[in-house]
Amino acid sequence: MKRFLKITAWILGILVLIIGALVAWVGFAPAPTYDPPTIAELKVEVTPERVARGKKLASLLCVQCHAGKDGKLSGQQMLDVPKSFGKIYSKNITMHPDKGVGKWTDGEFYTFFRTGLRKDGSFNAIMPKFSHMADEDVYSIIAWMRSDDPKLESSDQESHPHELTLFSKALVRFVFKPYPLPSEPIPLPDTTNQVAWGRYIANGTYGCYSCHSEDFATVNDLEPEKSGGFYGGGNPLLDFDGNLIPSANITPDKETGIGNWTEEQFLTAVKFGQTPNGPLRYPMVPYAILDTAEIKAIWAYLRTVPPLKNEVARAPRE
Numbered sequence: 264m265k266r267f268l269k270i271t272a273w274i275l276g277i278l279v280l281i282i283g284a285l286v287a288w289v290g291f292a293p294a295p296t297y298d299p300p301t302i303a304e305l306k307v308e309v310t311p312e313r314v315a316r317g318k319k320l321a322s323l324l325c326v327q328c329h330a331g332k333d334g335k336l337s338g339q340q341m342l343d344v345p346k347s348f349g350k351i352y353s354k355n356i357t358m359h360p361d362k363g364v365g366k367w368t369d370g371e372f373y374t375f376f377r378t379g380l381r382k383d384g385s386f387n388a389i390m391p392k393f394s395h396m397a398d399e400d401v402y403s404i405i406a407w408m409r410s411d412d413p414k415l416e417s418s419d420q421e422s423h424p425h426e427l428t429l430f431s432k433a434l435v436r437f438v439f440k441p442y443p444l445p446s447e448p449i450p451l452p453d454t455t456n457q458v459a460w461g462r463y464i465a466n467g468t469y470g471c472y473s474c475h476s477e478d479f480a481t482v483n484d485l486e487p488e489k490s491g492g493f494y495g496g497g498n499p500l501l502d503f504d505g506n507l508i509p510s511a512n513i514t515p516d517k518e519t520g521i522g523n524w525t526e527e528q529f530l531t532a533v534k535f536g537q538t539p540n541g542p543l544r545y546p547m548v549p550y551a552i553l554d555t556a557e558i559k560a561i562w563a564y565l566r567t568v569p570p571l572k573n574e575v576a577r578a579p580r581e
């Protein structure tokens with residue numbers, strides 16, 4: 264018996280040591296890097312149409328996260344990131360040659376947006392990857408980055424490194440991985456097919472599902488439909504003051520989702536942030552820049568999403 268206890272104690276001791284070493288390694292080792300990706304040979308022609316399209320996409324997709332104190336896209340601390348992730352900073356993406364991304368090639372931008380990898384193999388685990396966006400829309404964003412939009416004018420603001428928690432370091436090491444480059448060209452959606460178009464806008468461009476599923480940690484960007492609690496809401500999001508604003512269930516479930524809403528109510532909610540229960544709070548921003556037809560397409564698509572019964576404890580209203 265004594266011998267048995269002794270052996271058990273040894274085994275436990277060794278286990279504790281192994282776990283301790285693993286925790287220390289996750290905590291202190293530098294962020295993982297990957298083989299430098301093959302950078303696509305790409306030269307994006309900058310046309311006024313592309314710059315306009317890119318600007319529209321970026322106004323909802325990039326500006327909010329990258330806006331800096333100097334009014335340019337010079338980066339900032341992202342105050343609305345859940346505390347469990349630590350302090351996350353967006354970067355200076357103005358055309359400054361050293362402090363910003365002025366030296367990046369079109370191919371580097373393309374590869375980074377698709378995979379999350381920079382040319383040196385360092386990996387962006389945090390910023391959304393645009394793996395389902397149509398090539399033409401990605402080119403439009405790149406064209407906009409090269410445009411004379413004053414927000415992209417060279418800023419010498421230094422980008423701040425992240426201060427990750429053990430939890431987010433573990434996610435970055437074990438869970439979040441670079442995405443593959445698409446193996447085939449991704450065409451723009453058929454806008455005469457309302458559901459397909461709406462699916463593209465919601466899942467391929469603006470990533471509505473990533474906020475509106477149950478948690479960022481279980482979002483599946485490569486196959487959005489496989490995200491935990493797809494569109495069933497409850498993702499514990501924060502506003503800028505750190506107040507919990509869980510996302511809403513926007514599946515067609517009649518009791519806990521928006522199955523009883525009308526298209527008109529949906530339009531007013533998405534475009535103007537107004538609902539029958541009161542105004543919508545940050546981080547749900549009004550998508551005022553979307554056309555009515557685009558929002559109607561999202562509505563048509565969301566009606567086809569499997570209803571999920573999930574009563575979200577919504578943030579209290581004053």
Ligand code: HEC
Nearest residue numbers: 321324325328352353354356364386387388389390391404
């Ligand atoms: C949710 C917030 C968020 C959104 C939305 C976002 N970014 Fe980022 N971006 C970040 C963060 C955070 C980093 C730093 C990532 C890292 O190093 O781990 C980053 C990094 C970058 C970089 C790399 C900069 C460098 O020096 O390495 C580029 C380029 C970039 N973003 C461009 C964009 C563009 C263009 C868009 C819109 C299409 C966009 N971002 C949308 C948060 C965001």
Ligand code: HEC
Nearest residue numbers: 469470471474500508509510511532533538543544546547
């Ligand atoms: C950055 C995260 C985020 C993104 C992206 C996002 N939402 Fe939301 N959304 C929320 C949050 C949080 C709420 C709840 C706000 C509140 O309770 O005031 C919400 C609420 C809503 C509501 C109101 C539902 C209700 O029951 O009150 C609708 C409709 C909605 N979002 C649709 C969309 C659509 C469509 C998209 C994509 C175009 C989208 N959202 C993108 C976070 C997000």
